[in-house]
Amino acid sequence: MSQTSPASPESLRIGWIGAGIMGSSMVGHLLRAGHSVRLHTRTRAKAEPLLAMGATWADSPAEASAGAHVVCSNVGLPAEVEEVYFGANGVLPRLQPGQLLVDFGTSPPSFARRLADAAVAKGADSVDAPVSGGDIGARNATLSIMVGGSDAAVARAMPVLSTLGKTIVHQGPAGSGQRTKIVNQILVAANTLGMCEALHFASRAGLDPQRVLDSVGGGAAASWSIQVLAPRVLKGDFDPGFIVEHLVKDLRIARSDAKELGELLPLVDLCLARYEALVDAGHGRKGTQGVYLLYRDR
Amino acid sequence: MSQTSPASPESLRIGWIGAGIMGSSMVGHLLRAGHSVRLHTRTRAKAEPLLAMGATWADSPAEASAGAHVVCSNVGLPAEVEEVYFGANGVLPRLQPGQLLVDFGTSPPSFARRLADAAVAKGADSVDAPVSGGDIGARNATLSIMVGGSDAAVARAMPVLSTLGKTIVHQGPAGSGQRTKIVNQILVAANTLGMCEALHFASRAGLDPQRVLDSVGGGAAASWSIQVLAPRVLKGDFDPGFIVEHLVKDLRIARSDAKELGELLPLVDLCLARYEALVDAGHGRKGTQGVYLLYRDR
Numbered sequence A, B: 001m002s003q004t005s006p007a008s009p010e011s012l013r014i015g016w017i018g019a020g021i022m023g024s025s026m027v028g029h030l031l032r033a034g035h036s037v038r039l040h041t042r043t044r045a046k047a048e049p050l051l052a053m054g055a056t057w058a059d060s061p062a063e064a065s066a067g068a069h070v071v072c073s074n075v076g077l078p079a080e081v082e083e084v085y086f087g088a089n090g091v092l093p094r095l096q097p098g099q100l101l102v103d104f105g106t107s108p109p110s111f112a113r114r115l116a117d118a119a120v121a122k123g124a125d126s127v128d129a130p131v132s133g134g135d136i137g138a139r140n141a142t143l144s145i146m147v148g149g150s151d152a153a154v155a156r157a158m159p160v161l162s163t164l165g166k167t168i169v170h171q172g173p174a175g176s177g178q179r180t181k182i183v184n185q186i187l188v189a190a191n192t193l194g195m196c197e198a199l200h201f202a203s204r205a206g207l208d209p210q211r212v213l214d215s216v217g218g219g220a221a222a223s224w225s226i227q228v229l230a231p232r233v234l235k236g237d238f239d240p241g242f243i244v245e246h247l248v249k250d251l252r253i254a255r256s257d258a259k260e261l262g263e264l265l266p267l268v269d270l271c272l273a274r275y276e277a278l279v280d281a282g283h284g285r286k287g288t289q290g291v292y293l294l295y296r297d298r
Helices: A021-032 A044-052 A061-065 A078-086 A109-121 A134-140 A151-164 A176-204 A209-216 A224-234 A244-260 A266-280 A288-296 B021-032 B044-052 B061-065 B078-086 B109-121 B134-139 B151-164 B176-204 B209-216 B224-234 B244-260 B266-280 B288-296
Strands: A013-017 A036-040 A070-073 A100-103 A125-128 A143-148 A165-172 B013-017 B036-040 B070-073 B100-103 B125-128 B143-148 B165-172
Touching: A013 A021, A013 A061, A021 A036, A021 A044, A021 A134, A021 A151, A036 A044, A036 A061, A061 A070, A061 A078, A070 A078, A070 A151, A078 A100, A078 A109, A100 A109, A100 A151, A109 A125, A109 A176, A109 A244, A125 A151, A125 A176, A134 A143, A143 A151, A143 A176, A143 B209, A151 A165, A165 A176, A165 B209, A176 A209, A176 A224, A176 A244, A176 A266, A176 A288, A176 B176, A176 B209, A176 B244, A176 B266, A209 A224, A209 B143, A209 B165, A209 B176, A224 A288, A244 A266, A244 A288, A244 B176, A266 A288, A266 B176, A266 B266, B013 B021, B013 B061, B021 B036, B021 B044, B021 B134, B021 B151, B036 B044, B036 B061, B061 B070, B061 B078, B070 B078, B070 B151, B078 B100, B078 B109, B100 B109, B100 B151, B109 B125, B109 B176, B109 B244, B125 B151, B125 B176, B134 B143, B143 B151, B143 B176, B151 B165, B165 B176, B176 B209, B176 B224, B176 B244, B176 B266, B176 B288, B209 B224, B224 B288, B244 B266, B244 B288, B266 B288
Parallel strands: A013 A036, A013 A070, A070 A100, A100 A125, A143 A165, B013 B036, B013 B070, B070 B100, B100 B125, B143 B165
Antiparallel strands: A125 A143, B125 B143
């Protein structure tokens, strides 16, 4: 079908839904790579910088996806993703054969499987492609993209994926990208909570936390959380690279998926409890390094 | 005093107590750097390779330290360290003015302060210098050494420290090295428990854990635990770089020191409970990555 075959391998018609911190950087890369992007997001103001760069506006996910070769989404909460794809003005009701869906958000693995089944039933296809790397990774196109889907679907998604990320690994069938992302988020949560608990101890123990980082940043205690987020904590910078509410969502997905598998994840339970307490304390829109405030303000 | 002034800045008479995984590598570096080392360790068999390299044997900590410019220790449990320094055949009873003590082990900060006070009272001095970097760091002399003590004592210790480590940071007065090490161990425990919980989830979720590492090893989830210890877990290699019993000891020190400061460390509490359960399961002499077995064998 003409509307689903690219005019050239270099230029794709892309429908995109969502313009958060990560999504905005990602759409920017696609525009600069010469793709056309039709964009929908709940808050139009967030889209303006991308419209100024050449994206066109769509009033709904359905409109963004009409005629697109590839329909991408990067939206926040499960209810929103559900609405984007399965809502009355969503992507699925008007999905055409040959179209390809790519969900960059972090959704339950069961959702990814359901979306892939629904797409295949319409002669289309779907890939789950959650990302890691934070705001920096999105800005520099160095994201790690964890991909689930059929070989054919993943091959078709590659021109988009390779524009946005550096480490792109096909992990298995639909849902496998999401399950890999769960692994990633368990690590992120443990490393970040550990970093904040450790920095808090350093501070209360009368140490110079900056000098402590010189000691612990390069050895067996090293992590991305220590190297990237700890300096933000020391500057009192709790702005989001990745927001607390989204980590809470991801950890709930982790717990729920683990429960389906009959597994206990005690560290996930603790991290979730701490981050939920952080939301309760009014810090849900801060960056994940904000869990330091739970210790500081106790 | 002649027995405490080096013949040349390059060659020191060093007394050394302890020959565990880390200590053995460290003594090897000192011997190769041209220092003379008089060695005592509880199990003489562990000292044999170092005696073959030129170290001389001492029957007690007191004998190892007699005439030494610098007396170093790297032994395991608090009761052993207590005995090494304050026991009847320990270092302190016969400590001479001008001698310098360097404790490379991880001991309570309060012990480091008590040892420094006792040394100073005899005209000697003491430095707490716990290390991080594991077996690899000790072998390659790339350890991070976290140093507490007076400026003068730390300056005198530098020829020894710089032979053994790469990142050497003076953190503050006596005990500050130990408190920095607590920070380090909070991070190590959180990162390692997180790595094992995440790998276990990956395995039970039907993913290929090796391929998952390709996705999560280089981004926001990255850590030394993921990069160095996770591959060991996937090979079924639970041999110690750093043994579980020592991490349990260190986390108990962390909890106890935090309690003195009136602080709660919930992540430390969870890590300690998991690692204590691992000891109860008979895995106390395995490497810290062995906490994976608690999940696998549940």
